[in-house]
Amino acid sequence: MSTANDETRLFISRILRDLTGLKPGIAFVGQIKAGKSRLINGFTGQAEFLPSDVNPWTTVITDMHFGHPSERVKGAEFHFFDNQQWQALIAEGEELRNMFPDDEDSYKREMIEEQVEAMKTRAQLRLGRSYSELLGQSHDLDVLTEGDLERYVCAGDDPADLAEGETPTDRGLYSDITRKAEVYFELGHFPFPLTVTDTPGVNDPLLIREEISRQYLKEADFFVVVLSAHQALSRADLKLFRLMQALELGQIVVFINRVDELGQGAEDADKVRADVQDGLTKALGDASVDVLMGSAQWAHYALTGDESGVDHNRVLAWLRAHPPLLKQYLEGVEEMKKGPGPVSREGALRLAAMIASGLPELRAHVTRSLADGPRREHLQIAWQHLNGFAQGEVERSEARLRVLKDETPDQAEPDERNETLASLRSMIAEKSAEITQELDDQFAMLRGVLDDTVAEMVTAGVRNPDGTSPLLARGNATELDFTALREQMRKLILDATQIARQQVLNGLYAIDMQSNAALQTLPGWNESADSRMNTSAIRWFRPDTTALTRGITVELRISWLSRLFSRSSFVTRAETLITQEFEMIGDDLVDTARTDLQDRIDTVLEHHLALLAGHLEHVDAEGDETTCARSEAQRAFDRARKIADELDAVFRPDRAIDIQPEAAE
Missing domain, CATH: 3.40.50.300 (P-loop containing nucleotide triphosphate hydrolases)
Structure with missing residues (x-):
């Protein structure tokens, strides 16, 4: 732009x-x-x-x-x-x-x-x-x-x-x-x-x-x-x-x-x-x-004309058995008739084969x-950010036109705008550090809770209430079920990130309020919708829990007879190793959630600061009201309006995506 x-x-x-x-x-x-x-x-x-x-x-x-x-x-x-x-x-x-x-x-x-x-x-x-x-x-x-x-x-x-x-x-x-x-x-x-x-x-x-x-x-x-x-x-x-x-x-x-x-x-x-x-x-x-x-054979024929292994009667029978496909085929033939020359038999058969395929x-x-799917979230966040810039550019261009055409109230001087921006940068950096500290405290607490949960539930899985252990059962292999532990770890990470998400939103709301309060002190300031912080990237955040699908690869290949001579040490060793592996899974869950959420916070704040810089950008409005200046301002406004409209047409949240299957290749 x-x-x-x-x-x-x-x-x-x-x-x-x-x-x-x-x-x-x-x-x-x-x-x-x-x-x-x-x-x-x-x-x-x-x-x-x-x-x-x-x-x-x-x-x-x-x-x-x-x-x-x-x-x-x-x-x-x-x-x-x-x-x-x-x-x-x-x-x-x-x-x-x-x-x-x-x-x-x-x-x-x-x-x-x-x-x-x-x-x-x-x-x-x-x-x-x-x-x-x-x-x-x-x-x-x-x-x-x-x-x-x-x-x-x-x-x-x-x-x-x-x-x-x-x-x-x-x-x-x-x-x-x-x-x-x-x-x-x-x-x-x-x-x-x-x-x-x-x-x-x-x-x-x-x-x-x-x-x-x-x-x-x-x-x-x-x-x-x-x-x-x-x-x-x-x-x-x-x-x-x-x-x-x-x-x-x-x-x-x-x-x-x-x-x-x-x-x-x-x-x-x-x-x-x-x-x-x-x-x-x-x-x-x-x-x-x-x-x-x-x-795939029918599609191959449709693309190449190679009839090897293709029974056209079966193709047509398949279409007749599936009315939506038959309707699509008949509509495709009608479209072919609108073209130059008659519809060839081969063309119709290849169309039928492609649809039936x-x-x-x-x-x-x-x-x-x-x-x-999931990538829609990324597109919507990008749309909101880009649209915010585009709408802001429209408003600034429109204001520039008013300056050139009419008498306007006193505008803030460039030095005042620069001081305001520097002050806002300092405030955002300070508040951001506070948000990060709260985030670290929340995830440190989660890490401790996960470790305690792992220790307790691994012990319950390895040792029966009566003091025996399934690991000492007769046989070459023993399978321990830790499904309940994985589900509890999933619940803990989801609950903790929900709390962290709300804490972050509260901190970002405070930054937003202070930013707009500072802007309102400037002469001639008119608040616009796009000056508010866009926190959708935080509100839509969900933690990645794929680490919970990892298998446990503890090496316990000891014969049943050997276990009888060292029951206690064998079970203790197994418990320790399994606990360590689940603790590593817990660490991965916490680290991934912490990193992903911090990245989103950085994105939101960078976007907000960039918007503020755009609003505070010096506009030379000292009264050059020539036709050339008006034309330049009008072009800037038209360009910004066009960009905003195009973004809205492509990415607006209520846009229906309708992708129809092709009638033929």
Whole structure:
């Protein structure tokens, strides 16, 4: 905003930088051979980008950026593992497995370690001396070719299996050390910038792929869980859903793929959907997960014209069985008739296949959910801050016009305005320090309460009232249930942050009152709505409790017989170790809440100070009432009014977001 002062411009730049970072991510997850890659191709409109043949991908997470904030629209970056990242992969996997252990987990760590070593060995054979130099590095390609994909992310042949004298190909040259691929595209079908991520499949015989998929769950904002209509909601699928629920990952939609392969079409599909919904309800309790259905194969035909495996009668039967889709198809045909020339049979069939595929519906569902989801809060806060500046600029520009056209009351001198601003800065710094001290006291008290609660409830979990312990039960493994402790810790953090939030709001209210009282002493001051402090970032604050989903990884592998000889010391040691781990979780809860709330306080106060500086900015109003001055002032007012109107149109809180699925590609 060209009329803003330096302080205001700095804060606006920060808001815009934060908005640039709000690039939502959508991860497609699911078992191997569920048709995930072809589904992503249809979802993004990149018909044949991800190979869908057998086992083309290795351990690579592939991020497809659409409308990236950098404005990059082509090429790719490939990031390579380093030794520390490989080790972290093993350690973090142990933590996730401990959350929902099963009979197979006992050997998985060893197998994953072996597979990581095998990856390193293959990479050393392929890359030779350059292997160690590439670790932790990345390659940035301006243009991406199919051959590049084969080199960086496709499996390739194992060099150890080559016959003597046989020359290896470039396929898979870097694949074993490639950790993540980032590929760039134009915005395409999507209404805002986002990233679509293809993950290695879960329930994969190559466990390292499954491990990478599970660990990536914490990175995305929205998840499309892909199931196959032939084997919907298997044991592996249910385990994945329970893990996602425990990690509090938020927005999830299920897409049942391959309905084109069901013998009775829509009739069988309805049964599959009902079974999946019933299974999810039983497994996840009251969790509500939307279930969509369709066919990536039909979308592939719609995008490419490749009729292999497509039965057009089944496509049309699917549309007839779903009246909303049939209506959308008929409307699409009518739109096609308005174009030049007759509607071709192929064009109509490809339109029908795209609508029947369910991909436009999935795309609309995901983008609408993202727009209405948690990130809306960030957008609303940004809107309120930017709108405050814009409305203030409108009022200042309007006042400038009045100065040029009419006689006005005496204005405050620049020195007086500067003194007022300096005084306000000093007052805000002093009050801010008081708020921070109260915040520290509140969270220090919370830390103590959490430690006491942990000590008491861990003891109750480890020692029975009669003095015995479940840890001394006969058997090789004992599972202790600390669900009640986690829930109590969650309640404590929520209650404490509610008190802290109110204390902060009280302190900010006092700053607001003093600020406006100081402004009212200035000659010619007229209070406006945007001069009041915007505290929505504090009022909407909720603490992050994901630390509570962490598993406890205490090492207690001692035989039952050994425990009999040292009952007391064994139980005491277990109690101490478990207490320490829960105390670390409590520390993470407190530190995260304290940091997040302080960041929001800083944002509110920086915004308020920038607004005050804008109001106190010196306006040269000594009476140059020339036509040129009036024109300049009118242009400034018109520009400010336009910015305010545009912000209101895009971000106003009551704006309805309506994203309709496309009729065709």
